Amino acid sequence: MSRLLGLVVAGMVMITACATPAGQVGGIRIENAWSRPAAAGSNGAVYFTLRNSGGADRLVAASTDVARASEIHKTSTEGGVARMTHVTGIDVPAGGSIELKPGSYHIMLIGLNRELRGGDKFSITLTFQSGASGTVTVEVKGNDPPPAY
Amino acid sequence: MKRLVLLSVASTLIFAAVVTAAVAVMLTTRPKPVTASLMANALPAADFSLRDTEGRSVTLSSLRGKPVLLTFGYTSCPDVCPVTLVKLAQAKAQLGPRGKDLQVLFITVDPDRDRPDVVRSYLAQYDPAFLGLIPTPEELEEVAKTYHVVYEKQPGSEAAGYTMAHTAATLVIDREGRVRMLFWPEMSPDEMASDLQTVLGL
Numbered sequence: 001m002s003r004l005l006g007l008v009v010a011g012m013v014m015i016t017a018c019a020t021p022a023g024q025v026g027g028i029r030i031e032n033a034w035s036r037p038a039a040a041g042s043n044g045a046v047y048f049t050l051r052n053s054g055g056a057d058r059l060v061a062a063s064t065d066v067a068r069a070s071e072i073h074k075t076s077t078e079g080g081v082a083r084m085t086h087v088t089g090i091d092v093p094a095g096g097s098i099e100l101k102p103g104s105y106h107i108m109l110i111g112l113n114r115e116l117r118g119g120d121k122f123s124i125t126l127t128f129q130s131g132a133s134g135t136v137t138v139e140v141k142g143n144d145p146p147p148a149y
Numbered sequence: 150m151k152r153l154v155l156l157s158v159a160s161t162l163i164f165a166a167v168v169t170a171a172v173a174v175m176l177t178t179r180p181k182p183v184t185a186s187l188m189a190n191a192l193p194a195a196d197f198s199l200r201d202t203e204g205r206s207v208t209l210s211s212l213r214g215k216p217v218l219l220t221f222g223y224t225s226c227p228d229v230c231p232v233t234l235v236k237l238a239q240a241k242a243q244l245g246p247r248g249k250d251l252q253v254l255f256i257t258v259d260p261d262r263d264r265p266d267v268v269r270s271y272l273a274q275y276d277p278a279f280l281g282l283i284p285t286p287e288e289l290e291e292v293a294k295t296y297h298v299v300y301e302k303q304p305g306s307e308a309a310g311y312t313m314a315h316t317a318a319t320l321v322i323d324r325e326g327r328v329r330m331l332f333w334p335e336m337s338p339d340e341m342a343s344d345l346q347t348v349l350g351l
Binding site for chain 1: 224231238267270299309316331
């Protein structure tokens with residue numbers, strides 16, 4: 001009986017981890033995953049904060065059903081010229097945190113297969129170099145008021 | 150004697166009131182600091198004529214009398230362009246009736262991929278009154294050169310195709326057709342709205 005209860009609790013914990021904008025993958029906590037409105041067929045971007053209470057790790061991949069492909073990108077601005085580069089991963093130092101945000105690191109969603117409207121939610125799966133992988137919910141924030149840069 | 154005292158008290162009070170009022174006026178009329186990059190010499194914005202998303206020819210000089218916000222971008226840009234457009238829309242909304250005749254012009258730096266209907270629906274997400282201009286590659290080269298705007302195709306993955314590196318500034322042109330300042334994506338809508346009031350007198 002207590003084993004059954006344990007299983008149910010474990011199941012509930014897993015479901016919770018899958019359905020909230022925050023999630024835990026190994027020692028890394030994924031917080032405040034958000035995106036902005038975008039038309040079907042166009043591209044989108046996903047932002048979140050990674051807080052690492054464990055050893056050093058590296059975000060190496062992201063995938064979601066809402067887009068044809070997902071890549072880790074970084075925007076950098078030099079001399080007023082903004083440039084987006086496809087990067088192989090983002091280091092998450094031991095005990096440190098990294099914020100993916102506009103004008104910096106983001107997950108680029110390539111070829112959205114549906115429109116993203118303010119208030120929508122979708123899932124994204126993040127994979128780390130350590131092999132840890134987890135799914136979090138991304139909230140589409142409306143354009144009014146605009147999210148901070 | 151008593152009258153003299155009363156008179157001096159009254160005049161002191163009046164003097165204090167006048168000083169307080171003057172200070173209050175000075176404080177409220179002192180110009181707010183500007184966040185945008187200000188142009189030292191407000192040069193006339195060079196004219197251009199480009200097709201909009203409806204196929205109409207739009208000439209910059211025909212917009213004289215309206216403040217114009219001129220920005221460059223492309224619709225498959227998921228990060229910087231939405232930031233700029235959402236902030237321009239918000240700043241315009243904040244100005245209310247004073248921002249009503251403000252015209253935002255968006256020139257695509259990706260005419261190979263940006264079809265008119267795509268540009269129209271992309272801009273409508275932010276403000277349906279934003280006007281999208283689609284130059285030919287030759288027109289783009291010329292208008293970019295005129296405004297010192299950089300754009301460059303960058304090879305991407307097979308999935309993403311290429312991306313465009315581009316100048317992320319928005320040129321602010323006053324009612325007389327002079328370039329007065331540059332807005333940057335890092336600025337907040339509040340700062341943009343405040344600068345439009347301070348510099349353009351909106």
